[in-house]
Amino acid sequence: MSIIPAPIVRFYHRTASPPHFYSLANKLLPWLVGIFILLAGAGLYGGLYLAPTDYQQGDSYRIIYIHVPAAWMSLFIYVIMAVMGAISLIWRMKIADVVLISSAPIGASFTFIALVTGSLWGKPMWGTWWVWDARLTSELILLFLYLGVISLYGAIEDKRTASRAVAILALVGVVNIPIIHYSVQWWNTLHQGPTVAKMDKPSIHIDMLIPLLLMATAFKFYYAIAMLQVAKVEILKREQNMQWVKKLVETKA
Amino acid sequence: MNSFAEFLAMGGYGFYVWTAYGIALVVLLLNVVLPLLQRKQLLRELALKQKREK
Numbered sequence: 145m146s147i148i149p150a151p152i153v154r155f156y157h158r159t160a161s162p163p164h165f166y167s168l169a170n171k172l173l174p175w176l177v178g179i180f181i182l183l184a185g186a187g188l189y190g191g192l193y194l195a196p197t198d199y200q201q202g203d204s205y206r207i208i209y210i211h212v213p214a215a216w217m218s219l220f221i222y223v224i225m226a227v228m229g230a231i232s233l234i235w236r237m238k239i240a241d242v243v244l245i246s247s248a249p250i251g252a253s254f255t256f257i258a259l260v261t262g263s264l265w266g267k268p269m270w271g272t273w274w275v276w277d278a279r280l281t282s283e284l285i286l287l288f289l290y291l292g293v294i295s296l297y298g299a300i301e302d303k304r305t306a307s308r309a310v311a312i313l314a315l316v317g318v319v320n321i322p323i324i325h326y327s328v329q330w331w332n333t334l335h336q337g338p339t340v341a342k343m344d345k346p347s348i349h350i351d352m353l354i355p356l357l358l359m360a361t362a363f364k365f366y367y368a369i370a371m372l373q374v375a376k377v378e379i380l381k382r383e384q385n386m387q388w389v390k391k392l393v394e395t396k397a
Numbered sequence: 398m399n400s401f402a403e404f405l406a407m408g409g410y411g412f413y414v415w416t417a418y419g420i421a422l423v424v425l426l427l428n429v430v431l432p433l434l435q436r437k438q439l440l441r442e443l444a445l446k447q448k449r450e451k
Contacts, residue, residue: 197408
């Protein structure tokens with residue numbers, strides 16, 4: 145630790161302490177909600193109203209503004225959980241455990257939304273609700289990984305042991321993430337290839353792309369909002385015998 | 398898009414588009430509302446516990 149400057153170490157310990165994190169969450173939340181509403185409002189208006197109709201898929205393609213950002217979030221949140229798992233295992237940081245477990249229900253929700261909206265898009269376009277292709281199957285496995293993290297944490301009584309167990313599961317499961325990402329290239333199947341994240345120009349019209357990026361950014365803010373809400377409950381549960389929580393309960397009552 | 402009815406019809410794909418948006422909305426709302434209710438409940442329980450201990 146001696147190679148890290150003292151102010152950084154102090155900052156790290158202060159931010160990482162549960163009461164500090166709790167009050168920081170309270171300060172951040174109104175801003176996050178405000179920015180989310182602006183971004184989602186603009187994204188939905190652009191996506192559902194302003195963006196032109198697709199010449200091949202008609203208006204069914206508008207599901208993209210939920211489907212693709214939700215799918216991106218399902219991967220993004222899992223990577224965050226794996227990073228938090230690593231931090232928790234290496235430095236035994238309490239807040240990393242809290243962020244990891246608080247992210248799981250939101251990640252599971254985005255994975256569920258990606259699968260369901262994909263199904264609702266697949267039916268009119270592919271003629272089927274579901275195929276066992278590589279992209280869909282690996283995304284379904286991701287949903288099971290999230291549910292596995294949630295139920296493993298719930299099944300172990302001692303929360304310190306539970307945190308270590310889910311940290312390891314989150315790290316092991318991260319191998320699925322590149323598989324999901326490259327699945328459309330490795331196995332040529334029904335699911336279309338990437339249209340945005342390509343090395344050359346994205347093959348999507350700019351009026352369609354802007355709302356998509358707005359929604360993707362809005363979902364990042366949504367994740368922060370929902371995760372902090374869950375994290376606040378988790379912190380209160382874990383710290384309920386601490387003096388600061390008792391004081392908080394007194395002022396609220 | 399001229400009328401509101403046309404907007405809702407989504408070129409014949411209204412059912413698929415609005416079901417997708419509806420399900421997403423419900424799931425995302427639940428993720429924020431449930432922890433809010435849980436926190437209220439927990440704070441109530443903790444307040445009761447503290448009263449008894451006094």
